[in-house]
Amino acid sequence: MKEIVLSPNRCCKRKRCVVVDHAICRALGPDAAAEFDRYSHLHTFKSGQMIVGQGEDSVMVGNIVSGMVKLTICTEEGNQQIVGLLYPSDFFGRIFSDRTRFCYEAATDVTLCAIDRRNFEKLLERYPEVEHQLLVDTLDELDAARGWIALINNRTTMQRVATLLFILMRRLPEEIPTDRQGIVHNIIRFPIGRRDVADLLGTTPETLSRNIQSLSRQGVIRIIDPNRFELLDETRLLDCAGELEEDIEFIAGLTDQRPASPPSIGPEHFDERESA
């Protein structure tokens, strides 16, 4: 919440907004940005906090600045269904509908750049180029959601786990990829907890753990800690995924690199990007 500076052509109120070049803000011209600035505020949520409840009137929309947001359907018995995962720069909330059909929940500590929904809709009316960008982004998200459907339609859990690891590897190579001997190490990291990963893949933590241990025993990956792995054998990981690499890349949309976009996975958009 520090470093907040009003800047006329930056949508977020930070001097240097980390997501402004990727979020919908990138379509905001100076006028639109000034207007967005006037109405938007930064909000923070602790991991586990609900941001927008399912079925509620959607009053707040905006961008994720940092952290991850789970999109879930919460059934009354408490067994959540994860239907999406939002990364920094992703748009959250539901515009043009009186009700959000899903529940937005902080999967980690989260900072949001939020704006009143009605104000944002009015802004879109006045700036068609922003609405256009939003349409383009939404079409990408739709493709991503369908790619995710393809992934979880895979027969075995192992296929889903291996495919997810492959996608995460291509998507989040945040660690230093070489060691002192100059050997490349592909590090894979779960951006959310095991429980959530299991829900995301439509399985249980136990089965997920078994599959990860199995991959480790096969020498496909090395387990660094419960949320970090090193990929040792990409070829065999693809074997376990049970699909050709090109099929996965297609499913994951990895071949569809957009110019300036951050890493992002999940039903939301684990596609669209390859930050390499």
Add this chain to the structure above:
Amino acid sequence: MKEIVLSPNRCCKRKRCVVVDHAICRALGPDAAAEFDRYSHLHTFKSGQMIVGQGEDSVMVGNIVSGMVKLTICTEEGNQQIVGLLYPSDFFGRIFSDRTRFCYEAATDVTLCAIDRRNFEKLLERYPEVEHQLLVDTLDELDAARGWIALINNRTTMQRVATLLFILMRRLPEEIPTDRQGIVHNIIRFPIGRRDVADLLGTTPETLSRNIQSLSRQGVIRIIDPNRFELLDETRLLDCAGELEEDIEFIAGLTDQRPASPPSIGPEHFDERESA
């Protein structure tokens, strides 16, 4: 292909286009409609024919006038993954991208109202209100796709089958709902073949058949023919779905009735509508 008459404020070239009030055409004003008419053509495809191939440059977009279209990912080994199902009035094709990530295939005999993609994109530039409607529709489709993710994340196949039947029942009550004794009969029909239904639910035809037979033995449904059933016990169907009715309605988006929209199911949009 008969009955084709140019009409200045109808996007499709039929004297009375059956989908014009539901498709994106409904947002076309007289000028836009005339322009749409100038560029659009009716096309027919036989069941099984490919309409747009996966990975191809998307040259054609438009509306489905009659029949159903499967949205699939075709892996090289031939095992298709169904990621969507398009009904009459649904928009098909991918705009604002050079490549369609999915394969559009006729699931039945299909009639399309097609238009060159570039021409349609140019049309959108000139008519922001049409682009706005497309954004609203796309957001609905995204919700629907996420609802579908929730459905196929359900643990057991029986839950998925029962949920699908419930959705189809609420969606396609096309048959006469009462007999000569005045008793209401809820008829459920598979709009596509069993193989495709199995793919849609991420299972096999064998398991699908077993579950349907099981529902029949339990007296929940009566099998009229392999693709048509009568619902005998809605309460127990909901029990088998393993979710509360309201949850399913939420997942299916059945509570979200839009004014003038035809029935539609599937990852595409089995939601958004309740034609009652």
Add this chain to the structure above:
DNA sequence: CGCTCATTTGACAGAAATCAAAAGCGGTGG
């Protein structure tokens, strides 16, 4: 150290895929 929580491991029962075969159905041609 003792507490809590997440992850792992084990044992087992249930569910679903697979393989295989039988039954139903529509069309074709004798």
Add this chain to the structure above:
DNA sequence: CCACCGCTTTTGATTTCTGTCAAATGAGCG
């Protein structure tokens, strides 16, 4: 009219996988 063929659907037997229950291990923390 009937035999034959190809197709879809159904049924059966078997194996594999996965969820569930339960317990052990390990990490973080006051």
